[in-house]
Amino acid sequence: MKLKALLSVFVGSLVMFAVQAQDMSNEDISKRIKPVGSVHIAGAQAESAAAAGPRSGEDIYNVSCAACHSVGVLGAPKFQVAADWNPRIEEKGFDTVWQNAIDGIGGMPPKGTCGSCSDDDIKAAIEHMIEGI
Template sequence: MKLKTLLAMGAAFFAVFAVNAQQMSNDAIKDRIKPVGAVHIAGAAAAAPAGALSGEDVYNKACVACHGAGVLGAPRLQNAADWKPRLEQGFDTVLSHAINGFNAMPPRGTCGACSDDDIKAAIEYMIEGV
């Protein structure tokens, strides 16, 4: 009888210990994998679109590299001799070439973010006084 009691007590102890060990193990796992912090990305709010750029701004930002020195035949800033043959084709043709690209002129020059109005303003700035 004593042996049966000892075995029953041992089995009960083992069962309680095993359940408790399992629970401690689950708690330990949860504790080990819980987040240690939170990521909060803060910064300035995005600025509202500034609208159309001035022709001079676009020229200085994207056009001056080629049109400042006449690279690959680019018409130079406010140079009548360079611009006359192009303007004889019509302003709309010049604008189309600037927007869509033509010969060595890449589409939109180097200003992929410029709107059609920005490109138009840049051309108007470059031909001012011609």
């Protein structure tokens, strides 16, 4: 008997819900099912930041590259350390180093942690890291 009563309540709830849904406008339904929050991924930049205009190599380095390149994580060439950068540039050439940064190399994922960076942004960041060496 309890099962019949429970089933009756369940079916009644479904019918009531269906009737309510028919009375709702599309706008009401959109409001009802809209997300209650958003997700921020550390290291990722908001679209509005990317739309704010061109970024300098220094800005890109500070936001997306410094965490690894300031201390040489997993063998990353350190910021403005000629001994780290010169062998790479002399042996492979700047364009290969740049392409490796775009595609990813060793422990570095493609474009490092700057998913919103263009290829030219990556080039500017590398140029900043080797400036003066």
